[in-house]
Amino acid sequence: MEGVMSLVRAVMFQPPPSLLVAAMSVVGVVSLGNAGVSELRGKHMKYSKFSDQPSASTSTANSSWSSIPSRAGMLVAYTPAFLAAFASLLFLHHNHGGNGASSSRLLLVESALALHFFKRVLETLFVHKFSGTVAAGTAIPISLSYFTVTALTIYTQLLTQEALLPDPAVDLKLYGIVLFLVGITGNFYHRYLLSKLRSSGDDGKKKEYKIPKGGMFELVICPHYLFEILGFYGIALISQTIYSFCVAVGTSLYLMGRSKATREWYLSKFDDFPPHVKCIIPFVF
Template sequence: MEEVMSCLRVVMFQPPPSLFVSAMSAAVVAYLAFFGFSEIRGTHLKYSKFAGSSSSPSSKSSSWSSLPSRIGMFVLYFPAFLAAIASLLFLHGGGAPPSSRLLLVESALAIHFLKRLLETLFLHKYSGTMAVESAIPISLSYFSITAITIYAQRLTEEAMIPEPAVDLKLYGAVLFVVGIAGNFYHHYLLSKLRSDRGENSKNKNKEYKIPKGGMFELVICPHYLFEIIGFYGIALVSQTLYAFCVAVGTTLYLMGRSKVTREWYLSKFDDFPAHVKALIPFVF
């Protein structure tokens, strides 16, 4: 164990003296892994093609309302974007100038969620609704992950914890750019699968098709793969335990979500290519 911890200190800050951050580092992995496992078991967060899934226990109750999908997706990302942009623009006064590492972490999170908001408003084509009981936990998760990632970074700097032996922030920035570009490109390909021009179009095509182009030739969820890459990019920029835990938790959740997505396509399309995996080419 000591050898493992010694290796980790080469690439990671020692955790700051905060019971809250330490507890949340473990909690975020467990929380996201739980939702990933729940997806595999058939209890889906009700958005995208699983918005109307009857396999989710919550779908059997009418006590919760639904939001139009575009509004629901906007609600998911807006609080997290506000947290990142507020920290970047308004929380650096009155003390020592922020480090380049902190500015990169804040900027990456702000860019990630700004991109998501712009895609929601101008790129994606939606039909149906999003259940409020799914929108609330997802929105809170994104917000808390963003706020705690920044808080852990600030706390690490305020405690003057020595820098890791290996500085990975440049590699992380490159990885983040690759992730966000790949995610956008495959979101763009998905948006082209529908011919409708908006929720109010009378000729809206609500039918799903097998995605083609890019890495869709190898995996059915390349947009998830690049989102994971983006979060590992942020983790390498941050080099805090919490940021790495977020990346690991995101991986576990999206593995579950991509697995059931592939199974959904297999159930809907007899001609779905058998070689197309869920998330990782040739592997998973």
């Protein structure tokens, strides 16, 4: 145990003096982990291929007013987080001090988060193909979750900088940048492949699904989730705060559950689904 704690102290900042950050670190892991378990149990977040599945808690009477077009719903989910990161890039560095190394780390974290969600917005506008609607009760919680994670990741980094906490003995920023770029590139590439496999639903026709091919789809059904996880771990390595690592762990737990549910969905829809294709980790899970 002492060896583990020594490793943690070597690669992470001391937690900043904030009860909010400490509490949200725990809440983030638990809530995202619980969401992953819910996916495994068949209680899916109502977006993507699960958006049209009936929910026991959604009645026919209120379904029409509580749903919005899928493209608009995804913009609602991603835009506030992007604006939060972009606003911090514009304003924080002119008003707060700190040493140069800490300031550059904060700038990198903000830039990575802004780029991550800006890519999401652009994909929603120009890459993804949508059909049907998404429940407002799904889009709004996702939006609040992304916004909260973005704001707290930046806030935690800012507190760490302002408290003048000593940098970790091992600087992982460069590794984080590389991992983040690998993650965001791989995620975009496989989402692009998905968009090319699906007929557009924007004309009111029901979107047709096919078994994804190409890239790492030959090994796992959700490589875009795998690369998204890598991207969040890249941000965590840049940040080197306990909160950012908790976000990465929580994201991993949720997307692993979602990928398992996705594989089961494909198995139920396609008799010729390749049995060797795993959920998210090649040859393992």
